[in-house]
Amino acid sequence: MKKSGYRTSFHIYIIFCLSLLVIFILASCFFFSLFSVQKGDGSTVVNNWVIDFTENFKSQIVFINNEPLITQTAMTQLQEERIGLQILNEQGQELYSYQKPTQAKISYSNIDFLKLYHFGYLENRETTAFIGTLSNNGTLYSYILYFPFKIAKVTMYLNGENFTYGKTIFLICMSTTLILIIISGLLYGFWITRNISKLTDSIKEIPNRTYLPLHKKGAFADIYESINALYEEIKNADQLCKETERLREEWIANITHDLKTPLSPIRGYAEILSEDGSVSIEQRKRYSQIILKNVEYTEKLLNDLKLTYQLESGMIPFNPSNGNIVRFLRETIIDILNTPEYENRIIHFESDYGEIICSFDSTLLMRAFKNLIINAFVHGNQNTEVTLQVKKSDSSLTIIVSDNGNGMSKEETAKLFNRYYRGTNTDQKTEGTGLGLAIAKGIIETHGGTISVSSTLGYGTTFEILLPAIKID
Structure with missing residues (x-):
């Protein structure tokens, strides 16, 4: 493989590894956020701290004359952590409370108790409740701690202490996945490099005209x-x-x-x-x-x-002026027929309008139409007749020059407007320059128009001139 191929593969691999690193960091942050909580003092701890705190808090509850109270140490700790407290009897009725949330009830039914145990809240989701139990003289008591943050209880049991085996499995899976991704990235990089190298070789073959068309499937x-x-x-x-x-x-x-x-x-x-x-x-x-x-x-x-x-160079003098193009075309036909060489020829003229005023260069346009009409006579026979039709629409002018001469093949028609092409379908010597129709096309395009040709061998030829840019009054 060439050096450029190795560089390409290396760049792809670097981009791939950087992308993988970013994904890994984001996944680690997300994973850490699932299994961590922020305490009231702003410090972050593993979320099983909540369970440990709830379980150990029972030691801070004391009974005086069978009435539950908490120690001064516990009270200070609750204040620092902004944790609320309720102590309930067996019937779910409140016996003692300290900075409990406003939505806390003073009496809980079994259903409320179960809901609070499973979900951690009843109405206010800004706090999460955890329940602990203790007994005194054979009587069972319950206490509820209200922590000032939201936490999903399902993550309470996925921590480093309770999920050591799962952590090992997780690390093995992550390592295996990372290795597979790195290997697949290398293979993909070499595959991309190989295909790019083939593309480069193919492109280099084009200037030398040695390229052989390839039909590939897949990404390329x-x-x-x-x-x-x-x-x-x-x-x-x-x-x-x-x-x-x-x-x-x-x-x-x-x-x-x-x-x-x-x-x-x-x-x-x-x-x-x-x-x-x-x-x-x-x-x-x-x-x-x-x-x-x-x-x-x-x-x-x-x-x-x-x-x-x-x-060809766009340097032709172009001097359009307003005039009656119907009269202009009639005069062009008369001028051709007054030439001794074509005085016995027949040119038909058809127009539904006696006057169409538009802007055109009479000198250039006469040259174009003379070239078209005389070309029909030169490449036709003695019986060839030419018909010139003028049609008008709201935004364009169409002039059709057709003849019943010898016609042309498709190959000849395709070359007709070529600057160096001379028609060959004639019995007489062609003395033209081979530029007549190319000049006609250039003049019509100078007027902003287009010219097209259709021909049938043995039946004649038709030229259609469309002048959409000419302003018609």
Whole structure:
């Protein structure tokens, strides 16, 4: 076992022994309190002193003309101990008393006498009565001593003098119990240390990815289950990092290729225009248009990269203003359809409201919805149609963008908003940057909203945008 294991076991053992010592001290105090009483002068004595005092007091009672009296010594002793006295005849009637309590009777029945003998009190529990007997000239007398404290009579017979054998048994039992507790404490300490050592080894294996999930029972079951769950999350995070790194490398390769693609014709046609003087005006115009088209594509790639960085770092300019979002969405659709590339496409628009005034950044939000709609056309086919629905509630705005295109598998849907992911379910070459949907998601989240996607392969895809944070008038 390692040194740390021994230290742990030692600490557990020390705590255990200290706890046992405290319990032993408290038990001893409780045990002592049961078998001790405090006298009137404040001193503490073993409780059988009461019985001895009662038994010996008979010698202090004298008879003069058959009338009971007590000696001066007895009177002084009763005063010092604040003990009351009654002397009774055979019929239970009082013959003599000295500083008796106020609740004491002058005549006792047999039942009262038995109750007083067994319990030590009749009404007032602040005193405890003990009864003694003596005889004079063949006549039986009884005397009652009232001690000024409460005491359980059952403990009168459990003392060092009358319970010597019991004390021996008690000491043997206590010693045996103490030894068993110490041994069990040591075994428990080593058991705890062993399990903690295993837990420590398991935790050390996690960073090295060599941990094997363990399913334990008993006191440490929950800890092992938590470690298993933690390791599973770490494995998933590792897998996600690997996948993200793979997609990033793939994206870098694709973006590098996409940047080279427009640069090649730009350079080629620029060299022709600068070196070949026989180029006609029509050819010069056509070459210039090709160069401009590729420049625009390059600018789009760079803008997507810049916008992605701004969204990720929270540095994107966000300038919301109040406007009619229904009109805004209609204008966005018209702007897409006015593009020659998509002028023959069909986009349906459905809204039960002609006007919904809310706060949004029109420039950013137009970019988001254009990315969603154009993405459906790029990854669909020539017959793909897009439907845009607007729904309103008291506290939220829901915009649904759906298409009847090719749809996606669950694996593709799970990766759809990844910054480096490009859809593959298309027959044509995808010239996008792979950032369109990630940008759309970032813009919607900047507005305080959420976006979710559902898709069925062969039936189409649906995006649901919820904007709960937008104030709707």
